[in-house]
Amino acid sequence: MTRIRATLAEAARRLAEAGVESPESDARLLIAHVLQVDPAEVQLLDIRGREMSAGEWDALDDLLHRRQSREPLQHLTGVAYFRHVSLQVGPGVFTPRPETELLAGWAIEHAALAGERPVVVDLCTGSGAIAKSIKDELPDAEVHAVELDEPAHAWASRNLAGTGVDLRQGDAFAAFAELAGTVDVVVCNPPYIPLEAWESVAVEARDHDPHLALFSGDDGLDAMRLLEAHAAVLLKPGGVVGAEHADVQGESAPAVFAATGRWREVRDHVDMAGRARYLTARLAR
Structure with a gap:
């Protein structure tokens, strides 16, 4: 289990190193997509102690790899x-x-x-x-x-x-x-x-x-x-x-x-x- 805050920081770091223009925003949107919540709720989930399961992390990791290869964010979320x-x-x-x-x-x-x-x-x-x-x-x-x-x-x-x-x-x-x-x-x-x-x-x-x-x-x-x-x-x-x-x-x-x-x-x-x-x-x- 991984805390949301740590996940967000790690995801943003990976995207920044790949040259993604808005790494923090993209990381938040991908996490929200995996957790099926509104992006504005991601920070609140961390405050409430929500953690990502191993399965959720695997899903996010796959999306991060694809975004790092510069596949458009919207193609990953579908919206x-x-x-x-x-x-x-x-x-x-x-x-x-x-x-x-x-x-x-x-x-x-x-x-x-x-x-x-x-x-x-x-x-x-x-x-x-x-x-x-x-x-x-x-x-x-x-x-x-x-x-x-x-x-x-x-x-x-x-x-x-x-x-x-x-x-x-x-x-x-x-x-x-x-x-x-x-x-x-x-x-x-x-x-x-x-x-x-x-x-x-x-x-x-x-x-x-x-x-x-x-x-x-x-x-x-x-x-x-x-x-x-x-x-x-x-x-x-x-x-x-x-x-x-x-x-x-x-x-x-x-x-x-x-x-x-x-x-x-x-x-x-x-x-x-x-x-x-x-x-x-x-x-x-």
Whole structure:
């Protein structure tokens, strides 16, 4: 039997030595997963004298080995948390990142301003994180989502089942032709990593996320160009689009929209670390 505090310290040490970015947090989440408790309860269990059995330690040890090899935490627990919703995730789908919550929040805010039943389209939905968040926080919104990759679409189907989101499989930049000129908000987390940046990508993403969700041509902006053209078709005059991009694309990604003359209020936004993270633009009337 091992005390929780000692287990947490040992787990965090192992993860830190393996180069995991947030070893203490990951250790706590893995312990909570093994003990089937809320992560916030881990510290309380230690105070109450709870100890880990040999079987529980063996299960944790296996998860630690996998995390030390940089398998994504969410693949180990099977769940990712995004704003106020939880998502089933695993091999074959892009793991939603905390910084994308800012883009989702922007979409929710602008959809709410559009009226009682705003029409929102989530392109490249992946796990369905943004679409599910929008429907969760704006139940009356008409939300549409699309994903090309078949395994990712299967994960999105699980996550969006019963939500009322219209989910389709297909090319994001040709989808929803019947909605042309009627959409209030288009939101997208497209692939945006340049092919030449392969070595700089975090191991968790490079080795475990679908490459279709990561890489987008020599400059990383191929999908952004397609998004600009398709959003201009989908949106009603005065409608808005928001798209995530790499932190080094704070000027080049907005320039894709500014260069066409179709958009006004083209702006870039930073994440909580002060890094360029997503652009927004309004279709000219």
